[in-house]
Amino acid sequence: MLRIVRRFNRENPDVHVLMQRMDWVTYYNKLFVAGLGERAPEVFIVHAGNIERFMQADFIRPIDDLVIGPHGMDEKDFTENIWSAVEKEGRHYALPLDVHMLGMYYNKKLFREAGIVDERGEPRPPRTRREFMDALDQLTRDTDGDSEPDQWGFVYTWYRTNAYTIMRQWGGKFFTPDNQRCLLNCPENVEALEFCVDLIRKHKLVPPPENFDSWIGFRQGKVGIAFEGIYMLEDLKKQEDLEYGGAPLPLLGKIPAAWCDSHTICLQRDLEGKRLEAAWRFARYLSDNSLDWAEGGQVPVRKSLRDTKRFRQMRVQYEFAKQIPYVRYVPRIPFVFEFFSEYETAVEKALRGSLPPREALDIATENINGIIQRREQMQTTRGTSP
Amino acid sequence: MRKGKFLSRFSGYLFLLPYLSLFGTFLLLPVCYGLGLSFFRWEMLSLAPPRFIGFGNYMEAFRTPYFWMALGATFRFVIMIVPLVVIGALVVAAGINALPGRFQALFRAAYFFPTIISISVAGILWRWFFNTEFGLFNALSGLAGFKAPWITDVNWAMKSIVFMTLWWTLGGPMVILLAGLRQIPTQYREAAAIDGANALQRFFYITLPILRPVLLFVVVMSIIASFQVFGQTFMITRGGPELSTRVLMQYIYETAFTNYRIGFGAAMSWLLFLVIALFSFVQFRIIREG
Amino acid sequence: MNRKKTGILAIILALGAVLFLLPVALIFVTAFKPDSEIIHFQSLLPQTWTLENFREILGNPEEIPIFRWFSNSVFISCMVTALVLLVDSMAAYGLARLDLPGKKAAFFLILATLMIPGQILLVPVYLILNALGWLDTPWALIVPAGAGAFGVFLLHQFFLGIPRELEDAAVVDGCSRLGIYWRIILPLSKPALATLGIFVFLGSWNDFLGPLVFLDSVDKYTLPVGIALFQTSYFAEYGLTLAACVICTLPVVIVFLLLQRHIIEGISLTGLKG
Numbered sequence: 001m002l003r004i005v006r007r008f009n010r011e012n013p014d015v016h017v018l019m020q021r022m023d024w025v026t027y028y029n030k031l032f033v034a035g036l037g038e039r040a041p042e043v044f045i046v047h048a049g050n051i052e053r054f055m056q057a058d059f060i061r062p063i064d065d066l067v068i069g070p071h072g073m074d075e076k077d078f079t080e081n082i083w084s085a086v087e088k089e090g091r092h093y094a095l096p097l098d099v100h101m102l103g104m105y106y107n108k109k110l111f112r113e114a115g116i117v118d119e120r121g122e123p124r125p126p127r128t129r130r131e132f133m134d135a136l137d138q139l140t141r142d143t144d145g146d147s148e149p150d151q152w153g154f155v156y157t158w159y160r161t162n163a164y165t166i167m168r169q170w171g172g173k174f175f176t177p178d179n180q181r182c183l184l185n186c187p188e189n190v191e192a193l194e195f196c197v198d199l200i201r202k203h204k205l206v207p208p209p210e211n212f213d214s215w216i217g218f219r220q221g222k223v224g225i226a227f228e229g230i231y232m233l234e235d236l237k238k239q240e241d242l243e244y245g246g247a248p249l250p251l252l253g254k255i256p257a258a259w260c261d262s263h264t265i266c267l268q269r270d271l272e273g274k275r276l277e278a279a280w281r282f283a284r285y286l287s288d289n290s291l292d293w294a295e296g297g298q299v300p301v302r303k304s305l306r307d308t309k310r311f312r313q314m315r316v317q318y319e320f321a322k323q324i325p326y327v328r329y330v331p332r333i334p335f336v337f338e339f340f341s342e343y344e345t346a347v348e349k350a351l352r353g354s355l356p357p358r359e360a361l362d363i364a365t366e367n368i369n370g371i372i373q374r375r376e377q378m379q380t381t382r383g384t385s386p
Numbered sequence: 387m388r389k390g391k392f393l394s395r396f397s398g399y400l401f402l403l404p405y406l407s408l409f410g411t412f413l414l415l416p417v418c419y420g421l422g423l424s425f426f427r428w429e430m431l432s433l434a435p436p437r438f439i440g441f442g443n444y445m446e447a448f449r450t451p452y453f454w455m456a457l458g459a460t461f462r463f464v465i466m467i468v469p470l471v472v473i474g475a476l477v478v479a480a481g482i483n484a485l486p487g488r489f490q491a492l493f494r495a496a497y498f499f500p501t502i503i504s505i506s507v508a509g510i511l512w513r514w515f516f517n518t519e520f521g522l523f524n525a526l527s528g529l530a531g532f533k534a535p536w537i538t539d540v541n542w543a544m545k546s547i548v549f550m551t552l553w554w555t556l557g558g559p560m561v562i563l564l565a566g567l568r569q570i571p572t573q574y575r576e577a578a579a580i581d582g583a584n585a586l587q588r589f590f591y592i593t594l595p596i597l598r599p600v601l602l603f604v605v606v607m608s609i610i611a612s613f614q615v616f617g618q619t620f621m622i623t624r625g626g627p628e629l630s631t632r633v634l635m636q637y638i639y640e641t642a643f644t645n646y647r648i649g650f651g652a653a654m655s656w657l658l659f660l661v662i663a664l665f666s667f668v669q670f671r672i673i674r675e676g
Numbered sequence: 677m678n679r680k681k682t683g684i685l686a687i688i689l690a691l692g693a694v695l696f697l698l699p700v701a702l703i704f705v706t707a708f709k710p711d712s713e714i715i716h717f718q719s720l721l722p723q724t725w726t727l728e729n730f731r732e733i734l735g736n737p738e739e740i741p742i743f744r745w746f747s748n749s750v751f752i753s754c755m756v757t758a759l760v761l762l763v764d765s766m767a768a769y770g771l772a773r774l775d776l777p778g779k780k781a782a783f784f785l786i787l788a789t790l791m792i793p794g795q796i797l798l799v800p801v802y803l804i805l806n807a808l809g810w811l812d813t814p815w816a817l818i819v820p821a822g823a824g825a826f827g828v829f830l831l832h833q834f835f836l837g838i839p840r841e842l843e844d845a846a847v848v849d850g851c852s853r854l855g856i857y858w859r860i861i862l863p864l865s866k867p868a869l870a871t872l873g874i875f876v877f878l879g880s881w882n883d884f885l886g887p888l889v890f891l892d893s894v895d896k897y898t899l900p901v902g903i904a905l906f907q908t909s910y911f912a913e914y915g916l917t918l919a920a921c922v923i924c925t926l927p928v929v930i931v932f933l934l935l936q937r938h939i940i941e942g943i944s945l946t947g948l949k950g
Contacts, residue, residue, distance in 0.1 A: 378429060406767070409786065499696065502925055
């Protein structure tokens, strides 16, 4: 990213961009505190999943006039579901830069050793539930004779993305369309979660979860399959002794789905005149150069950029991008962190076996509905949806 | 004579002035602001303006199971770590103090070293240590045939955090106690030895009483610090498994800075303060009088 | 204590010390491993010693102005230490020794502030610093640090332990209050002052939240914040993080080794009557 910024600065001598980066947790906090003191940056990047509250706090500027304007872009270059992720009441509030979705990473060496290969002897990543379960059967093994598996076919990494994807694949819902009531404990979600739990407890093909630390196992070469985001590619590239591949997620449920989020470029609300023009120019530059950005483990949102030879050569990104037609963002609610706290706790309890999936989801649903009620009580005359 | 006393008092206050002016501006003032905040409902995620609700936030805290869970987690931590760290630090300090002066520096540095490491690195390190499937501890114990669920079992997690904290924070109190021990004139102990007291007696009857003010400091600071534990649980378990290690500070942090419920977060901070104040006060009385 | 007992004690302490140091040694040693080796945790010592982690951090001055950060940290930490040692020792002396009405109340008030969870101060202090125009300057980190009660409490307890006879003797000799403070109390408190100095320096050096929130420009950052900020991945880049830790920790180690001499010096009171 810095290289792109540097190039921009060189090519645009009348604009100077100072870039700062940090990890996401501290970044959002700093952004928040800075906003209080009105010292927020002119251009900043926000995850699409978090954008609702920035919209509601009236923090960012809609960009539709800029998109249509003289330095505009072709709206149709953005895939439908991604462009609508930044839309509210007909206006678009941010420029999506990339989409990072969940996908399947698999260990080619382990696949070959287990004989899960196609006619040419190349590893064959599973595409259906049947193939997935068969693969796990062959990959989960006890290699040092202590009657405990130390090579696993699959590990759960980040609860949030893994469970969300699988629930969506079962056709599960999370909220009513107006986001007024939580439907987390609908039968589809319960079934999906039961499937996840069975993999650990009934079939014993998957170890108890350790949240995202399980990824270490994949990097060590002890795990056959892991579902993680495309952004983990950078991490894998460092592992020189690991032969990994990427593929679209298998269809474990009924409906193809994959969790996703996007980095979107937002402009501060009060920008105008020259600063606005400069900021937009920079935003466009980033978008135009998002293939460079993609090298680090991202997928560009613009179809025209994905259609290029250069992108096709990015093997893993290319495979993951095949899921774009059915990627699903998380529910668009401003209290998204509170929601995920409840959600992840429920998933964790179920996966660890502390509570049956139905009960865990029931409790979470009740709590989330409580949050919605609390927020409703707080609205005075504005009547904005929570 | 009255003028003299006044001048004497005045110059005495001058000693306090620099500190008190900083204290007033950067502590008292923000504290009052924070106190005021706790009486308002202010959630940055909605456009509703801040509204005065009296003790509403406090009532909500009492009604929320999560508050009690978090307080309980903090409590379990404090009960375990404070005795361990104080006694451990005292034992190590006394041991080092008994060695010839030349060697003391080396040992003291060794035990203090972990404290120099910042929490982010210590956290990463111990997260690797504790990892059930792929971590160092289980790799070692796996050779002996068992794997411990260090941070994945609800009954183990907090104890593992305490274990790590002992390593990380023993050095601080130890160094302070050692300085306190060094301040005790050796003549006192030599005199007692001549009078026939053995090492243990000397320790309890001579050393400990003189050490009392410093010991009080160490105990009270340990209590205050451990009630505010945050870094270790945040970095190593993120409050898991199943929120069993989500201490109150983390819950407050998430409430105020992640969910942007500022008023509620402020109220809980004040409740935590009351708990800490109560405990510290009790300790003060016990150690001062006892 | 006789030789044998000392020897046994030394051995026991040494064992403990080794256990304490092992994780630290691990950090230092792992910083020299290439990332792909780190993840396997096979051997404790690197199979290939490499400087690539350090090179990536140190060799990239445009993106990672590490020497800038280093000097910022040094300046701020030294200033904070000096400020706290001076201001807190004066206040502690006043509270411990001087006969001032209301001092007990003041002491407890100051003590009470230690019990206040720090997060609650973040937003108001930010607003105050903004009003003063100190945001994005080192003063935002130096001045508020002087308000902490830790040093006052620590030195207060230490001063209580200094025999009053020494001060009484000085008063009889006609010494002013300031003179007592400067010439008697401070020298006698070297162990306490050195200890406090180490803690304050360490706390300021490792401080993360303060510089993160109160500083905006990259060239004003302190070392821990600067280094943390160039990490972009979601999870730990072990090699870089540990190398950064080594770089960050070395100065503190040096300060510690320098100061600890003073902690060892005890008081010799050969001149005092029984």
